[in-house]
Structures are given as structure tokens and as C-alpha cells.
Amino acid sequence: MTQRTLADWLAYLERLHPTAIDMGLDRSRVVAARLGLGKPAPKVVTVTGTNGKGSTCAFLASLLRAQGKKVGVYSSPHLLRYNERVNLDGREADDQSLCDAFAAVETARGEISLTYFEMGTLAAFWLFQRSNLDVVVLEVGLGGRLDAVNLVDADLALVTSIGLDHADWLGDTRESVAFEKAGIFRHGVPALCGDLDPPRPLLEQAGNLQAPLFLRGRDFDLALGESTWHWRGLDSAGKVLELHDLPLLDLPMENAALALQAYALLGLPWQPAALQDALAATRVTGRLDRRSAMWHGRPVTLLLDVGHNPHAAEYLAQRLMSRPIAGRRLAVFGLLADKDLVGVLRPLQAQLAHWNVAPLPTPRTRPAGELHAALTNLHASVSVHENIAEALDAACEHAAADDEILVFGSFYCVAEALSWLERLAEGE
Numbered sequence: 001m002t003q004r005t006l007a008d009w010l011a012y013l014e015r016l017h018p019t020a021i022d023m024g025l026d027r028s029r030v031v032a033a034r035l036g037l038g039k040p041a042p043k044v045v046t047v048t049g050t051n052g053k054g055s056t057c058a059f060l061a062s063l064l065r066a067q068g069k070k071v072g073v074y075s076s077p078h079l080l081r082y083n084e085r086v087n088l089d090g091r092e093a094d095d096q097s098l099c100d101a102f103a104a105v106e107t108a109r110g111e112i113s114l115t116y117f118e119m120g121t122l123a124a125f126w127l128f129q130r131s132n133l134d135v136v137v138l139e140v141g142l143g144g145r146l147d148a149v150n151l152v153d154a155d156l157a158l159v160t161s162i163g164l165d166h167a168d169w170l171g172d173t174r175e176s177v178a179f180e181k182a183g184i185f186r187h188g189v190p191a192l193c194g195d196l197d198p199p200r201p202l203l204e205q206a207g208n209l210q211a212p213l214f215l216r217g218r219d220f221d222l223a224l225g226e227s228t229w230h231w232r233g234l235d236s237a238g239k240v241l242e243l244h245d246l247p248l249l250d251l252p253m254e255n256a257a258l259a260l261q262a263y264a265l266l267g268l269p270w271q272p273a274a275l276q277d278a279l280a281a282t283r284v285t286g287r288l289d290r291r292s293a294m295w296h297g298r299p300v301t302l303l304l305d306v307g308h309n310p311h312a313a314e315y316l317a318q319r320l321m322s323r324p325i326a327g328r329r330l331a332v333f334g335l336l337a338d339k340d341l342v343g344v345l346r347p348l349q350a351q352l353a354h355w356n357v358a359p360l361p362t363p364r365t366r367p368a369g370e371l372h373a374a375l376t377n378l379h380a381s382v383s384v385h386e387n388i389a390e391a392l393d394a395a396c397e398h399a400a401a402d403d404e405i406l407v408f409g410s411f412y413c414v415a416e417a418l419s420w421l422e423r424l425a426e427g428e
Contacts, residue, residue, distance in 0.1 A: 006095040009102045010082055017115040028118045028148045032125065034108040037151075040128035041072060041136040044152055045262060048140035048181045049160025051312045052194065052255045056160050057137045058284045059251070059259035065090060066278035067268050069134040074124045074149070076117065076141050079286055079306075079415045086124045088131050101126045117141050121148040135266075145183020156262050157184045157211075159193045159202065160255060163311030178202040185211050190236075190265050192220075194258040220261040222253055229253055233261040235270075246276055250288050252315065286414040288319060293424050295396040304417055305408040308335065310343030316408065317347040327402030328353035332391045333371065334360040334413040341366065341374050344409065349375075352406065354398070355382040356391035360412040388416035 004012070045060060047053050054075055061071045070089045078084040086093035093101075101123035105114075114122070121141070128136050138154070140147045162178050178198060182205035185191045191211045193202060198215065206213040214220060220233030231243040241264055249256060256279050264270070283289075289304040307316050320329065331352045335341060357371040368384045375382040385391040388407075395405045407417045 004099060004103075006082065006098055009099055013102070013116045013119050016119065017113050024146050025148065025151060027112050027114055028122060028151055031105065031109045031112055031114065031118075031122055032151055034110075035104060035122065035126060037122070037125050037129060039152065040125050041133040043135040043266065044154040045135065045137045045156045045158065046140065046149060046152065046154035046184045047137065047158045047160065048144040048147075048184050049158070049194070050163035050177065050309065051307070051315065052160035052252055052258075053139045054306075055251045055282075055284050055287050056158060056194075056255040056259050057139050058282050059256045059279060060262055061087075061137055062278040062282040063259060063263045063275060064135050064137075064266075064268075066274050069268075070132065072124075072128045072131060072133045072136040073139070074121070074128075074136070075139040076120070077411050079411060080418055082120075084285075085120060086127060088127065089133065093127060097127055098123065118148045121151075125152070140181075140184065143177075143180040143183070145180045150184055153186050153189075154184065155189065156265060157186065157189060157191045158258060158262055159184075159191070159195065159198070160258060161311060162195045162199060162202070163309060175199045175201050179205070182206065185209050187211065190214060192258060192261055192265075194254055214261055214265070216254070216257065216261075220257060220264075222257040224248075224253065231257055231260055233257075233264050235264050236267060241270060243272055243275065247280055249279060249282075250290065251282060251284060252288070252319075256282075285418070286411070288316075289414075291421060293421055295393075295424065298396075299401065300396050300399055300405060301403070302405045302407055302417065302421075304414045305406070306411045306414050307408050308339055308344070308410050310340055310347070313344045313347045317351060320348075320351050320406075325402065325404050327400050327404065330395045330399055330403060330405050331355040331357075332388065332395050332405060332407040332413070332417070333357050333409045334368075334388055334391075334416075335366045335371065335409045336360065336362070336364050336412075337366040338364070339366070339410075341370065342378075345374060345378060345380075348406075349378050349380050353381065354395075355380055356385055356395045357382060358385040358388050358391040360388070360410055361416065362412055365412075388413055389420050392417060392420050 064071045073087040083092040105122045138149045140149045179201040182202040187209045192214045194216045196217050223230045228245045286306045291302045359365045359368045
């Protein structure tokens with residue numbers, strides 16, 4: 001029998017289960033027991049939230065690695081390579097390791113059908129458990145309570161923000177979303193929330209579980225200056241900790257503040273200079289990700305962001321307003337059909353001089369005609385293109401030296417832009 005490649009495994013996983021999303025832990029729990037999976041590292045941190053999960057995980061991993069800790073990070077979705085989802089002490093898992101992990105899960109599952117995400121999550125846990133890590137940081141895929149990541153009892157549970165997204169599974173109110181996300185809390189285990197207005201179900205769940213709750217604005221917070229920011233929080237004994245005159249970051253500083261509070265509860269050395277350097281060095285592909293490129297001999301500037309819901313769009317609009325540019329901002333935009341189109345457009349329409357819209361390379365895409373119609377109704381300047389690559393070329397053609405091209409709306413959109421940038425660099 002020919003051994004499967006990683007591409008073979010991923011294609012197999014996509015057709016393994018009748019639906020892409022099938023919420024619940026029962027199937028995964030049985031297979032995890034068959035695999036002998038326990039806690040994947042001595043310390044585990046679980047991170048959920050409507051937005052900000054990826055950067056919070058990245059900040060926390062940077063802080064921990066700066067102390068010499070071996071850190072595993074599980075995140076989703078990926079942009080260009082599945083390997084991005086499983087990071088082992090600063091390195092993406094290689095193809096063979098992932099293939100071995102999938103083979104182990106496949107053998108153990110027997111008659112049990114698992115989704116693509118469930119197979120991937122169990123495979124990541126299998127790899128983490130064999131990698132002699134000190135800490136594992138787990139990003140929840142969807143919701144919290146019924147997500148496969150929630151199989152693990154974490155030492156810290158983080159909620160970044162609470163907004164409306166994935167209404168078919170999480171409900172259409174902030175209260176229903178908060179209930180699902182608070183499902184990662186455990187009895188007596190510290191819970192952290194970076195949302196300044198956490199809905200009552202989250203507070204009630206922490207109270208019911210007697211989980212020490214650390215809230216932004218009460219127990220930890222940040223203050224922004226013109227060129228620096230400041231942080232205060234608490235250690236596990238309730239002692240006040242502070243950091244002053246930190247340099248401003250490209251990634252959301254609210255998520256850095258949450259990661260700092262998580263770090264403060266882990267009992268590790270508090271070394272301001274090392275913490276500052278770790279935060280400043282943190283990068284996340286596709287999140288407020290500024291790129292420069294040469295297009296037909298002309299320099300162009302792109303800002304890539306995977307924001308795809310109203311909450312993310314509002315935050316992105318605030319960041320753009322705080323950083324004016326000499327020229328115009330042009331958009332390259334695509335959106336999935338199940339997202340709130342008008343809710344994403346409204347916060348940003350006034351800041352973008354022209355929109356280049358295109359369908360995404362997935363059956364789940366919202367048709368470009370619908371994007372055009374919605375923007376026309378908002379009196380925006382808009383043009384339609386066959387695909388994201390053509391939209392990027394059109395934006396570059398009309399961009400002046402001082403202009404910036406914002407590429408956003410979906411992981412698919414940013415992934416297409418990254419592939420386009422690779423081809424540009426190769427001279428294609």
C-alpha cells in the first residue's frame with residue numbers, strides 16, 4: 001500500500017464526514033481515549049473569542065518562549081499550508097509528522113466518523129503529547145463549549161471578545177455567543193475575558209464554576225499614549241503588576257494586554273525588558289499585516305487582514321483612522337455568503353476611496369454581484385473582477401505611490417493575496 005502524502009490525507013479528511021461542521025465532543029472523546037490522549041503538556045491555555053484569538057495565541061507564545069519554554073500552538077484556519085495549524089516550539093509541523101498523526105487517529109477511530117477539524121485537532125494533540133513541550137496554547141475553532149479543542153481541561157481559559165458571527169451554530173445574540181464561549185471554563189480554574197462588556201451568561205458561568213475571573217477594565221487593562229502604551233494587571237496572588245512605556249504594536253494591543261494577564265498568572269519570571277521585546281517581535285500573517293511589493297516596476301503597499309465580521313471591521317476601521325496616510329486607501333474585498341455583508345462594509349466605507357471586489361475560490365463565496373450591489377447602495381466607488389488576483393492587479397494599476405491597498409474580508413481573500421505576492425516575487 002502506497003503511503004499517503006499530506007495532500008492525500010487532507011483530501012481524504014474532507015470527504016470523511018457527511019458535514020463540515022458537526023458540533024459535539026462525544027465522538028472525539030471516544031477516539032481520544034482510544035489514543036491514550038491526556039493533557040498534551042504540563043500547562044495548557046485555551047483561547048476562544050469572536051476575534052483576536054490568533055494574535056492572542058501568538059503574543060502568549062512569544063512571551064513564553066522568551067522565558068525558554070517549549071511551546072506548542074494549535075490554530076485555524078490556515079492560509080497557505082495546513083502545517084501552519086500545528087506549531088511545535090516555533091516551527092510548523094512537517095508533512096511526515098502530520099501524516100503519522102493522521103494515521104494514528106485513523107487507526108484509533110475505527111467505526112467513528114470524524115469531521116476534518118476533529119481529525120486535525122486529535123492529530124495535533126497526538127503530536128503535542130509526543131513533543132515534550134512545557135506549554136500548549138490551543139485556539140478554539142468555533143464557539144467553545146462543543147468545539148473539539150474543549151476536550152482538554154486547561155490551566156487557563158481566555159475569551160478575547162464577544163461579537164456576532166457563526167449565528168447558525170452560536171445563536172444571534174451576544175448572550176448566546178457568550179454562553180458557548182464560556183463553555184471552555186472549568187471549576188476553580190482561572191478564566192480571563194478581554195471584552196469590556198461581557199454578557200451575563202459568561203459572568204454566571206464563571207460564578208457557577210467558582211472560577212477566578214479576571215476582567216479587562218477591572219483586573220487588568222491598558223492605556224494608550226501617542227507613542228507608547230501602558231499595562232497593569234494582577235499576578236496569581238493578587239499583587240499588582242505594571243509595565244510602562246511599551247512601544248506601540250502593529251497587532252491589537254488589547255490582545256497583547258490579555259496575553260500579558262495570562263502570562264502573569266503562570267508564575268513565571270516578571271522581566272519587563274524581556275516581555276517588551278517578546279511583544280514587539282510578535283507577528284501574525286494576515287492580521288494587520290503590512291507588505292511592500294514591486295508591481296510592474298512600481299512599489300505598492302498592501303495591508304492584509306483576515307477580518308470578516310462587523311466586530312473585526314469596526315476594529316480595523318479604528319486602526320486605519322489612527323494611522324492616516326498621505327494618499328488614498330483602496331480595497332480588495334471578498335466575503336463568504338454566511339457573513340453580515342452590510343455590517344462589514346459600513347464601518348469602512350468612508351475610509352476607502354475605491355473597492356475592487358471579486359468572488360472567493362470556494363463554493364461558500366458571496367457572489368461579486370451582491371458585493372457590488374451592496375456597495376452601490378452605500379454610494380461607494382466599486383468595480384467587479386473575476387477573481388482576487390485580478391482585483392489585486394486592478395488595485396495596483398490605479399494605486400499611486402502614497403496609496404495603500406487594503407486586502408480583507410476572509411481568510412480565503414488573504415490567502416489568495418499571499419499566493420499572488422509569491423508569484424510577484426518570483427517574477428511570474
